[in-house]
Amino acid sequence: MEKTFQLEIITPERQFYTGQVESLVLPALDGEYGVLPGHEPVVTAVEPGEARFKADGVWHNVIVTQGFAEITSEYAVVLVSTAEKPEEIDAARAARAKERAEERLRQHGSQQEHFRSKAALARATARLRATSHRS
Structure with a gap:
């Protein structure tokens, strides 16, 4: 089993993040939605809130608004209206x-x-x- 998967966080204005990650947590309708390498394929709604991902052993926080995420065993594409680093707010x-x-x-x-x-x-x-x- 792979230890990482490809993550892309995309907004209409920019490619917010692209890279290999170890873990991803998204805000969802019924709470937080966690993703690890090898995840089953799914498309899910993303709610406004704080998403976070772990890259090279470090957690990164991202404030996102509504959107969708396509997740497979090898990648996750998160399409949201906006994505911001907390320090940009x-x-x-x-x-x-x-x-x-x-x-x-x-x-x-x-x-x-x-x-x-x-x-x-x-x-x-x-x-x-x-x-x-x-x-």
Whole structure:
């Protein structure tokens, strides 16, 4: 059995990460989804939150938003709307975004606006959680 597998984390703007990893943990609908080399093939939804992967014995954290992951025994491709390192996050900006999303949810707009606001709130909350881990 291999000790690593190929990981690609891709957003519409950039190729966030490409390389061999020993382990991957993704935020999923029902909690965290762990991946090791030799994993059974699966496609799964990725939820906003903190993903992490282990490369060369070191864990790396990534804040991701919604997307999908295709996983096989030899590789994992994670396609998400955004991916950021915790140190790239501006905590004050994330807090303001969270407040705006909460206000939009209180205003009871259209169903489409409701879903957009919930997504914005989830992203801001994940970003703030990551910055609190840094402190």
